Amino acid sequence: MAVTEPWLSDDVPAPHELALTRPRYRLDPLARDIPAEGRALQRIGPLVPVELPDQVVAWAVTRRDVADTLLTHPDLRKNPRHWKAYRDGLVPETWPLLQIITTPTMLIMDGADHTRLRRPIQQAFTPRRVEALRPRIEEIVRDLLDDLAASTPETVVDLRTAFAFPVPVTVICELYGVDDPAMRRQLAADTAALLSSTTPPDDRMAAQGSIFGTMVRLVTAKRTQPGDDLTTALIAEFDEDRLAEDELIGTLFLMLIAGHETTQNLLSNAIKDLAENHDRLAEVLDHSGGTDPWRGVVEEALRLDAPAATTMFLYAVRDVTVAGVTIREGEPVLIYTAALGRDDEVFDDPDAFRPGRPDAHQHRAFGHGPHHCLGAPLARLEAQIALPALHRRFVITPAEPLAEVERLESLSSNAPARLPVRLAPREADRP
Structure with a gap:
């Protein structure tokens, strides 16, 4: 599954010769081989000028130390008003990810505005509240496994659809207080359409509009009939801080995208990794005493295949020079997260799946710095329950x-599109 015609130039210039006006690599919007693409970019350098769909250009960061520097740099911002090409009208309105990176959520806020929107979620997503979800997540997983047990060993089951998807979507919908199964299915379908690189522009806009419409109806319902759910808690937090209604809706939208798509990809990647590494799975299943080996499985899966291959964008508010490369004012920076987890300057034998790797947690699958993902503890908890x-x-x-199954066609989501397997009960579970 090689990337098709990625190179825009065969030569590899010195760092000081790189410029965004001369992109050196064309990212594959269909994401057919993200590890190979990451390695190719790393061969060019830690910062590479790349071309995305519709001739949108950005700096791709391929090394973890450079990513950490830029993600915490005082002269890099998240608000697209700092993106010169966007300000100048050079980014098509139909560009695949434009809606997500311009929707007013804390994802694109800086400084005090970011803190203002992040604080309510921190209050609603404390470690204690996340841990309190454990019994219900265990119950959700147990019910799904009971359903899977009804299939015969000859039946082919898609574990992405039948397991990796319903675990997080059920959790996030229950957190939100969404009880209607049809509404849950619609939210999941709209999210998938929004993140796909192949969704037609009109359909993508319709999907985002549908999600926002659902969030508006949900907030209206919870104001009328409050419940013991995250939506009600966020309404209270936002009202107390006198934050705008559209900011509340945007926050729910962002948490929906991050809350189920990322975890679905994490579970899918981990299941694939374990299926392809029988010896590693046997070691984990045979483990006794000491630390929980499944924590290591989760961290290694996050390192090896970050659920979000890329993070878009940071923008330079003035010229910034890092690793010998100068990012000019107004230029966008893309963090190639999937490459950071396979950085051979950080991780030994980075393409190998080795649960228990002591430094696996040093990946950047959940970001770094002020915008580190608030939902990371919940994603980890779901995976640490579901996988074992x-x-x-x-x-x-x-x-x-x-290894030959098609990947999600997305510049951001990183996972197999299917997990076709056959299931047989382990001896201990046989009647």
Whole structure:
């Protein structure tokens, strides 16, 4: 699954010769081989001028130390008003990810505005509140596994659809207080359409509009009938701080995208990694005493295949020179998160899946700095519950080579589009 015609130039210039006006690599919008693309970019350098769809250009960061510097740099911002090409009208309105990176959420806020929007979520997403979800997540997982147990060993099951998807979408919808199954399915479908690189522009705009419409109806309902849910808690926090209604809706929108898509990809990648590494799975299943080995599985899966391959964008508010490369004022910076997890200057044998790797947690799958993902503890908790429960219950045999299964066609989401497997109960679970 090689990337098609990625190179815009065969030569690899010195860092000081790189410029955004001369992109050296064309990112594959279909994401057919993200690890290979990351390695190719790293061969060019830690900062690479790349071309995205519609001839949008950006600096791609491929090394973790450079990413850490830029993610905490005082002269880099998240607000697209600092993006010169966007200000000048050079970014098409139909550009695939434009809606997400321009919607007014804390994702694109800086300084006091970012803190103002982040604080209510911190109050609603404390470690204690996240840990309190454990019994319900265990119950959700157990019910899904009971459903899977009804399939015969000859039946091909897509674990992405039947397991990796319903775990986080059920959790986030219950957190929100969304009880209607049809509404849950619609939110999931709209999110998938919004993140896909192949969704037609009109359909993408309709998907985002549908999500916002659902969030508006949800907030209206919770104002009338408050409940013991995250939406009600956020309404109270936003009202207390006198924050705008559209900022509340935007926050719910952002948390929906991050709350189920990222975890779905994490579970999908980890299941694939374990299915392709039987010896590693056996070691984890045979582990006794000491630390929980499944924590290591989760961190290694996050490192090896970040659920979001890229993070877009940071913008320079003045010229910034890092690693010998100068990012000019107004230029965008893309963090190639998937490459950071396979940085051979940080991780030994970075392409190998090794649960228990002591430095696996040093990945940047959940970001770094002020915009580190607030939902990371919940994603980790869901994975640490779901993965051991699945693998202790079933022997999982791929129905076709998982390495050859098509990937999600997205510049951001990073996971196989399917997980076709056959399931057989482990001996302990046989009747």
